[in-house]
Amino acid sequence: MISRLSEKLRSLRTMGLSMAGAAALATVMFLPTQSAAEEEVVILGIWPITGPYADMGPLLDRGVEIALEEVGYKVAGKKIKYITRDSETKAGTAARRAQGAIDSEGVKFIIGPWSSGVALAVTEVAKKNKVMYYFSGGTEDITGKRCHKYAFMWAANAWTAMDANLKIFKKFNPDAKSIYLFVVDYAFGWTLQKYVEKLAPKYGLKIAGVDRHPLGHREYSSFITKAMATKPDAVYMINFGLDAISAVRQLYNFGFTPKKPVILSWSAGVEELVQMDPAMRANLQFGTNYYYTVDTPGNKSFVDAYKKKSGGIPPGYAPGAGYGLMKMTLLGMQKANSTDPKKVIQALEGLKGKNFVGDFAINGRNHQTVRPYFVARTKPEDKMANKYDFATIQDISSTEQPRDLNQCQDIGGF
């Protein structure tokens, strides 16, 4: 009996040690939940640091930092605590990180990420947790189908962008009659395609053909062959990033450019151009949410501050977006003189002003920021003043999306 008792004691001891081990492990993993200090407002920037858009994350973050440095990390009487998380360009992981940061750091404002698919997940987290969310990117669902009181969009609406591209292309190429479309095969691409098909006739342009390619596609020879067979006056690309760069490279290989132009309708500008060889970039028209040569108040200081951080490379759309998102968030807080998301949102609705991209107005009904979309043309190599003097802005346009095309029925309440 004693041996059984000692056996029981031993197994009890083992259990006790096991529990102690578990507690030790838990302590090691301990992540103290901090609610924000009274005089602090916590803003989360969720950016792609790893994964397919790893090159954009640091640039977006840099833009944000410049905006914060301009106000000395203070707003509405509070200190700003800016934290970042890696979105990995995986919607599920980003949602986890956003939620985790809200729980453990007391985040009240979220900006980012880069990818629309991830943004659509983050916006759900923002809505559920009632934190303000400002995104800059392609999907119009943020201010359309999936609009809600807490979400705002900084980038120009897809309609605005396509209208600008077509209008300005025709203005500078009055003899052009037909365009061939390369469309990235997912919801955002289809939306832009739909808009181009609606707008092209208005500007006297016919669509010679359309080809949809998978996102992340690298091999465009087949699409290019099809396109060139229709002899279009331009290839109009509804894609971006590496897809666009690969297509441009191969269009150049096939001899389409520089004889005929290629339109990159939704481009990051500098970030994409920098990855191309000068010969490859000849005769490109690109539409972008930001190009650094724009002459507006506040732009020069932004560009100078950015060049100091980047070793001389001018900012493209990515840092422009980071900067813009933080500027707008801070503006809302300044106008409301508060860091309460509800008050900031109310201050932003209907707000009009002028900043580094030009005149802006925030539509109170769907929270879309109506602002200029830039269309630029690349310069020939011999006309470049320095190795980053890629292009000249041809024109800007901020035609708002028609009301009947916007799918935000009811933005809802708080």
Add this chain to the structure above:
Amino acid sequence: MRDRNIFLIVLAFVVIGPFVQPKVIITEMLIFGIVAVANNIMIGYTGMLSFGQAMFFGIGAYVAGLLLKAGMPLIVALPVGTLFVLVLSIAVGYFCVQRTGLYFICITFAFNQMFYFIAYSWTGLTGGEDGLPGIPRPSLLLDPVAFYVFVAVVFLACLVAMKRIVDSPLGLICQTIRENPSRAAAVGYNVKLYKLTAFTIASTFTGLAGTVYAMLYGIVPIDQIHWLKSGDFIFMTLLGGTGNFFGPIMGAVGYIWMSETFSLYWARWPLIMGIVFVVVVLYLRGGIVELIGKVYGSIQRAREAP
């Protein structure tokens, strides 16, 4: 270490966890803990390395998500979602178990790619790249604590169920097949049928975990059905240790914890994950379980030394 003790440790973790980490992190650890343990039924017990389990996780999530959006109650959505995955996994598994080794890996990968393509293209149903949004939670589970308790209960129930299965004769036969498939066949077992059974069981529990995941953020993102997620599942299972039933739970916990922690400190954190994995594969093939065993053993020896 006795299974009952390990189970108590797991229980302690489930209870203490939400107090030391954000609830969402622990919830994901439990959900993916189910997946990792289920995956081990194939890897550790039957010797089948599938590079496609994300397809079942994703499909479970999509089906449950759609049913919940259509207004079905939880008691219908989750079981139906799981049942759908069960039936699908029998069909997919039938083709996959015809081959072994590298071929098995490649065909599970090929199926994963095909389902990913369907999810990506059938935007009317799945939302495509934008994910399936607006999945409601039953009002009982709206509170984060209530939801966590629900997930914990599902997690523990799945563990008990899977433990029963692997401790049964079926589990033993699977292990025999892993050790020596030709001998098992010679003795008279229908190897392919048992492999299919293991495949189906593992995939069904993975799908069940998926149905729960759909309610976590109210959205099913497309990356949950991507082949890289299948790679994550393998990583979790192996990290924890395939030789022990409970090992993969620690793998899921460890993987998510490392991913959350390392990403805070270094932009190139996947490199560290890669190194951890290399260390595990070269020196610590039993995973975290082996590590714990070694530490425990050296503590034991130190105490016994005169």
Add this chain to the structure above:
Amino acid sequence: MSFLILSQILNGFATGMLYALVGVGLTLVLGVLNLPNFAHGTLFAFGAYFTYTVANLTDSFYLGVLIGPLLVVLIGFVIESQGVRRLYAAHHDYQLLFLFAIALILQETVILIWGPVGFSLLPPKFLAGAVDLGFTVYPKYRLALILFTATIVVALYLMLTRTNVGAILRAGIENREMVKVLGININKVFLFTFGLGAYLAGLAGGLATPIWGLTPTMGFDILPISFVIVVVAGLGSILGAIAAGILIGLAQSLTTIWWPEAANVVIYLIMGLTIILRPQGLFGSR
């Protein structure tokens, strides 16, 4: 329409030859070492990046393509001798996962060395531009690529069939134990084969730069395709890898005519069907 089909066939053939080069390296390693090299894609990437760096330093694309892949061989030697060699006795799955982890590490290393932003590399002046073939206008570089990869493939085939080294490799594919019994240092054979596989991957990467550019994720992008080729070809079959590469290239380009969105997924359909209907591959014998 027939012009379109003809030009798509040419397209498919050109990319197919590049795929074939990637596939051949992988199939050799699989055949001789029985090792599915999940790091093959990142070796491809390193080949591209080394080619880029050397080409920029020397202002010569040709030197880049000459030296770049040789540097990749060094990486291959290190992976084989320090890592893979320890796992030959271990379970198949662990070798695979080790290489997958190495691939992860190498991809991040690319970012550490060259940064996350992608690059472009132009083809050499002599091969720049396009030529009118009648039914289509076609880039000179892609035509040159077909010729060049064909030459390499022929050279490889000759090496395998006409030289002693080749005989040993083919013996290793057929029967590893026998090779050991015959007194040949199997470690040297493995090292050589892995290095050769790395060389072919790196060479493909370097040759691909003018068409596909450079980006840190290019290794993981090409990895699934390389395994599709190996499976469709049949383990250890060099001719099979070439045929499979061309087949995959053609499948992609022809699909683009009628169902462009499926250009990527059609290759997995082919792989799945091969595994189910003819698991030894189109040309394999095992």
